Amino acid sequence: MSEARKVWRTQKAGAISNLKLVDESVGPLSGEHIRIAVKSVGLNFADIFALTGLYSATPQGSFIPGLEFAGVVTALGDSTQTDLQVGDRVYGCTRFGGYATVVDVPPQHCRKIPEHWSFAEGASFPAQSLTAYYALATLAAIKPGQVVLIQSAAGGVGLQAMRMAAQMGAIPIGTVSSESKRAFLAEQGFAEVIVRGDDFAEQLHTQLNGRPLQAVLDGIGGKIQKQSFAALAPTGRLIVFGAAEFTPGNKPNWLKAAWLYLQRPRYDVMDMISSNKSVLAFNLIWLWQEQALFEELLDGCAALDLPAPFVGREFPFAQAHEALALLRSGTSVGKVVLNVT
Template identity: 25%
Template sequence: MTTTMRAVDIKGDTGPATSLFISSSAPKPTASPGQAVVKIKAFGLNRMDLLQREGHYPLPPQAPKTLGVEFSGTIETLGPDVKEGFKVGDEVFGLAYGGAYAEYIAVSSHMLLHKPAHLSWEEAAGVPETWITATQAMYLVGDFQAGQSILWHAGASSVSIAGIQLSKAAGASAIYVTAGSQEKIDFCVKELGATAGFNYKTQDWAKEILSLTNGKGVDLTIDFVGQSYFQQNLDVAARDGRIVNLGAMSGTKLATAGVDIGAFIRKRVRYEGSSLRSRDEEYQGRLRDRLQEYLPRFEDGTFKIYVDKVLPWEEIVEAHQLMERNTSKGKIICTVD
């Protein structure tokens, strides 16, 4: 039995997209208690992969060196004490702390789900991180309630695509988005059902939303941008509004001069940062169980999985460069032969 496998590696440990390559000498994982080894069919790309590749992502201690947190495939072996209901040969998809850019991955069976027959390998690989992150932001952190309004920044990103659909199904009073092109805004509004969208390159989205809401603002904002949106997020927050920060694409350091934090007191705004990857298995498992409840909605068409591009993993450099261009609407997926 072979002890090595192919996996995506990084020349010099960190670097640009062009530093990615497929190594043929990575150690093949084995299943510890409670784990399954899955032969990977496809894996999804996430923005954290770009940050990790560049050396800017703080990895949790249990994360392996290899990139990738979501995947689909078949169970090859099972360790002792696995979650009931899984057997060798099962088609599954799931979430991991890392290691998905590879032929095989060892992962807790608590983070696996059976792949429904109506989902392709590519679709299934793009579900776990995306839908679990959106669920965490809305409910576990953002305390979303039916009848509230919500703003999703990066509206055509995979997490916000899931979030818009979740918000609509949960009875949001209004769903607003920001995006960088009219094409993306039209996609969010006409295809996904958002109430309105704003081009952050050409519009003052905070003023537009305040105008539309007669000055009330929004109850919940989900932000991936950070520094450059900090003031506007406070401005657009409704009384008792919540802002959930999941990323800092524009940077993390504020220029304090001119920043008005009065909304924290005047409007009782709550601003909270969060991440999923650093959470323990019990926390992630609760979200995995919530995801399982969504599966019938994928089948009946209530929820849709949007895959923008599928590439063979031999084109991993091109896949990362595509994500860096910020032109995609939905998931970028790589398949493993």
């Protein structure tokens, strides 16, 4: 008798309300994969954009969202080459398909969860850590003593980037949307935090106090991004990994999206030559096509020996819609996670 699993599946992208919890059978395990009994699933803004059809990598037709998970290894494929064993607690990544109680993945996409971490903390680590580490270490090439501005610093990626930048010896300045989020970051040990106001450019100028700004990590877009780029010192780099200003409700508001698109920042390469500043952008999904780099980055994240990720809210697996609503509200701090009981 075939194994069964529960999954959150949408028959087509376009509206979050299309996402339904269904029972499915689990097919035979590929020889090169391992099978994971999922205990926790990490949520990301990419899930929202995929479900609403605003993500370029969204699969055609029916799909299961989700990029990261944590659980227990239950089986190894016949030809799998790995040090992992049945019973190991692991976190891992998958190119969609994470909202499931059972997943089959290549073992290279998994790492053992540190003994003192929970499954929820493990599921919070891979996607946000890969995003932050690739942005800081590879694209920004941050060095000790350099100042880096990190937008949405109380969110999953932002908080991890703040921690990583500090661990690398850089000086992180975070930005947040509310005083409560600034207070949260203060509790996490970060003193340099800007609550974004109407005159963000002046706020940033005051916070820098003459220090050169070498890098900006931005997942917001719009006016804030443009002002941040203007504040960069020569050789500075703007790293763009998202556009939260486009975050939709249940389905896209195409008129609003078109207006935001027309108003988006534009950068002239001739101006960048004169100012000696750069714009770099990336999509985390691309890493799945670069296996060697993917493994290198996963190992680099683990080598930083960071504390367990901060999990802001945990929901039962059956409450994916409630969890997604909190994430897209912009009020959450840390990571939002689904737990399988």
